[in-house]
Amino acid sequence: MIHRLQAFAFNILFIIAGDGIDAIHSTRRFFRAPLQKSMNFWFRPVDVINLRWFEGVLMFSVIYYFASYLKTPAYWLSEKGHHVSPEATLSHYIPPPVLVPESWLPFVTVAFFTFSSLYMFGYFRRYLVWLFLAVAVYVQAMDQPSSFTINRMFIISFFVLALQSPTFIRDGKQMIAGWVPRFFQLTLFVQYSTAGVCKMVSGDWLAFGRGDWLYSLNLVMPDIVWTQSQGHYKNYISAYAVNYLPWPIWWTLAMSTMIFETGFPFLFIWKRLRIPTLVFGVVFHLGIAILMKDLIYFSLQMITAYVLFLPPQYLYDFKRWLKGKWFSASS
Numbered sequence: 001m002i003h004r005l006q007a008f009a010f011n012i013l014f015i016i017a018g019d020g021i022d023a024i025h026s027t028r029r030f031f032r033a034p035l036q037k038s039m040n041f042w043f044r045p046v047d048v049i050n051l052r053w054f055e056g057v058l059m060f061s062v063i064y065y066f067a068s069y070l071k072t073p074a075y076w077l078s079e080k081g082h083h084v085s086p087e088a089t090l091s092h093y094i095p096p097p098v099l100v101p102e103s104w105l106p107f108v109t110v111a112f113f114t115f116s117s118l119y120m121f122g123y124f125r126r127y128l129v130w131l132f133l134a135v136a137v138y139v140q141a142m143d144q145p146s147s148f149t150i151n152r153m154f155i156i157s158f159f160v161l162a163l164q165s166p167t168f169i170r171d172g173k174q175m176i177a178g179w180v181p182r183f184f185q186l187t188l189f190v191q192y193s194t195a196g197v198c199k200m201v202s203g204d205w206l207a208f209g210r211g212d213w214l215y216s217l218n219l220v221m222p223d224i225v226w227t228q229s230q231g232h233y234k235n236y237i238s239a240y241a242v243n244y245l246p247w248p249i250w251w252t253l254a255m256s257t258m259i260f261e262t263g264f265p266f267l268f269i270w271k272r273l274r275i276p277t278l279v280f281g282v283v284f285h286l287g288i289a290i291l292m293k294d295l296i297y298f299s300l301q302m303i304t305a306y307v308l309f310l311p312p313q314y315l316y317d318f319k320r321w322l323k324g325k326w327f328s329a330s331s
Contacts, residue, residue: 042182045175047312048167049319052122054184055129057304058157059120062132063113065150065297066139070109076143078102084144094141133158150297157184181308188305189265196261205258220258222251225291233292241291253287260284268309278306 075081077100086096100108112135119128136154140147164180199205207218226245229238260267260280267277285299307315 042179044178045168045170046178046181048174048176049312049315050308050310051164051176051181053315054181054304054307055125055161056120056122057307058301059116059132061297061300061304062154063116063120064300066112066116068297069143069146070112073100073105073109074102077105077108083142089144093144094137096144097138097141099142129158129162133162150301153301156187160184184305185308188302189268191302192261192264196258196264199258200262205254218251220251220254222247222254224250225253225257226250229291233295235291235293238291238293256280257284274309278309281306 069076072081079099080102083099084096089096115128115131118124119132133155136151136158140151140155160180160183165177167174167176169175205220205224207221208216226242226247229242234242260277264277267273282303285303289296289299
């Protein structure tokens with residue numbers, strides 16, 4: 001009798017253990033598929049041409065941005081201009097570095113344009129990326145009042161680009177691990193979507209609750225872009241526009257901004273809408289650059305990431321077209 005009970009107990013234990021093992025295997029299978037998809041999304045090899053063009057247009061935006069300050073380098077980089085003292089620097093900021101001697105400024109300016117041009121055209125890229133990471137950090141510490149989001153994005157961009165893995169050849173094409181392009185794509189998604197959500201939640205863009213039900217049918221405030229095109233951001237073009245553009249155009253600008261920013265991630269999921277969305281994004285940022293003073297630097301920086309969303313074949317075709325134009329012009 002005792003032996004029968006022991007055998008029965010062992011059978012129960014084997015059944016429980018077997019079910020437990022099956023449960024473990026099913027749990028692993030349940031989590032393995034999403035994990036593999038995630039790893040495939042982040043690290044699947046991609047054609048390197050998009051990243052190389054991104055580096056080129058990113059450096060062009062750096063050149064354009066820094067060139068506006070290098071018109072008066074003495075006031076920007078040397079003791080001749082105003083700079084925040086160490087005592088006035090916030091504790092979480094980098095201490096102000098040593099300023100550039102005024103006699104060095106011609107050499108520094110020539111060196112910047114030389115090395116940035118080399119980087120833009122792909123020469124000594126893996127070495128120069130560390131140089132420009134140091135330059136962006138130096139500018140951030142040296143010119144705290146002016147170095148805002150644009151320069152901080154340069155720091156992040158050069159840091160990530162400096163960590164990219166080596167390329168390899170597959171099917172005759174140069175490939176690279178996809179996490180670097182994915183990082184910049186995701187960054188653009190976050191920038192647009194959070195901007196749209198902030199406009200809806202904590203901003204003054206929506207028309208709901210600001211009048212009667214008829215006014216709420218506007219969905220967005222008709223005069224919000226008109227208002228923001230004045231004051232600090234006003235230029236000669238926006239000064240004319242705020243006086244002569246009809247209200248339907250201002251409402252269209254506000255509504256299209258809301259749809260574009262909040263819907264940006266969803267618009268890119270559908271491949272058929274990806275290229276039209278990129279075209280609209282370029283027009284959108286050109287509008288910002290035209291209507292708002294000094295925001296051309298922001299617009300240019302945002303547009304640089306669009307290169308990462310283009311099909312690689314577009315860039316190969318464009319590259320061949322450029323070479324054809326170059327050789328035909330030189331001959």
